[in-house]
Amino acid sequence: xxxxxxxxxxxxQPGGSLRLSCAASGFIFSGHEMNWVRQAPGKGLEWVSxxxxxxxxxxxxDSVKGRFTISRDNSKNSIYLQMNSLSVEDTAVYxxxxxPSPMVRGRGAFDVWxxxxxxTVSS
Amino acid sequence: xxxxxQSPSSLSASVGDRVTISCQASQDxxxxxxxxxxxPGKAPKLxxxxxxxxxxxxxxxxxxxxxxxxxxxxxxxxxxxxxxxxYCQQYETLPRxxxxxxxxxxx
Numbered sequence: 001x002x003x004x005x006x007x008x009x010x011x012x013q014p015g016g017s018l019r020l021s022c023a024a025s026g027f028i029f030s031g032h033e034m035n036w037v038r039q040a041p042g043k044g045l046e047w048v049s050x051x052x053x054x055x056x057x058x059x060x061x062d063s064v065k066g067r068f069t070i071s072r073d074n075s076k077n078s079i080y081l082q083m084n085s086l087s088v089e090d091t092a093v094y095x096x097x098x099x100p101s102p103m104v105r106g107r108g109a110f111d112v113w114x115x116x117x118x119x120t121v122s123s
Numbered sequence: 124x125x126x127x128x129q130s131p132s133s134l135s136a137s138v139g140d141r142v143t144i145s146c147q148a149s150q151d152x153x154x155x156x157x158x159x160x161x162x163p164g165k166a167p168k169l170x171x172x173x174x175x176x177x178x179x180x181x182x183x184x185x186x187x188x189x190x191x192x193x194x195x196x197x198x199x200x201x202x203x204x205x206x207x208x209x210y211c212q213q214y215e216t217l218p219r220x221x222x223x224x225x226x227x228x229x230x
Contacts, residue, residue: 035219045159045167045210047219059217095166107155109214111178113166 002026002112004096009117012086016121020081022096022114029077030054033099035110036070036081038092038119048094051079063089086121093118125149125213129222136201137230144225146194146211155215158187158196160207161224167210171196203229 008020022034036048049070050059058070069082079096093116100108126149136142146156154174159167169178171187174194184199198205206229211222 044224045161045212045221047221050217050219061218100172105172107214108172109157109212109219110159110167111169111172113168115166 004098004112004114006094006096006114006117009094009119011120011122013123014087014121016086017082017084018086018119020083020094020096020117020119022079022081024077024079024098027098027112030074031101031103034072034079035097035099036079037095037097037110037113038090039095039116040089040092043092046092049081083119086119088121091119091121124218125152125216125220127211127213127220127222129209129211129225131225132223133226133228135228135230138201138203140201142198142201142227144196144209144211146189146196146222148192148194148213148215151191152213152215154190155213156187156189156194157212157214158185159210159212160205161210162207170209198227201227201229205229 003025005023012018035050038046038048051070055072067085072079095116096114097110098112100111128147130145156174158171161167170181170185175187186197188195208224208226210224
């Protein structure tokens with residue numbers, strides 16, 4: 001079964017840091033680009049960050065650039081999101097989401113999602 | 124950034140009704156549009172990719188159409204389990220952007 005499982009969320013004070021993890025199973029992880037997407041309470045979806053299959057290329061939303069860092073370890077079938085200088089505006093459910101294989105579908109985005117992990121930034 | 128505008132923001136339909144949700148991109152995204160369904164407390168689920176292709180396992184009552192800047196998600200006969208919020212999302216370019224969502228309720 002194709003599966004993504006996020007972990008690492010929790011309560012953190014403004015200015016603090018947190019590291020999220022996403023563990024993949026059921027597919028050839030190294031063949032897929034990956035993303036983080038977040039959803040603030042009662043709000044819509046916001047793409048946060050992208051990482052290429054090799055990990056060499058990364059992209060970030062302007063709202064997190066310079067504060068968040070995405071990385072991956074293909075030997076552990078996992079991606080990570082290091083979040084620094086957190087503010088209350090970062091409070092959200094954070095999802096990892098897979099891009100479909102370009103060899104199968106060409107260009108695509110977000111075909112598989114994890115269940116999400118909740119980050120609350122509050123004093 | 125490409126802005127995605129959905130309409131309506133909410134709608135109410137009776138079981139068996141046909142419903143249509145619109146999504147407009149602020150610039151040409153060719154066919155690179157997804158539609159997602161999100162139920163309360165759950166992760167989004169991909170319904171339609173490349174504007175009109177049905178994801179595996181998605182009921183045939185869902186369909187998508189459009190290209191360039193104007194897109195539509197249709198549900199041919201709404202069922203009770205279709206209660207959810209629906210989002211469009213473009214992947215023509217980064218940043219990948221979502222519409223604001225359309226909440227579907229059953230009368």
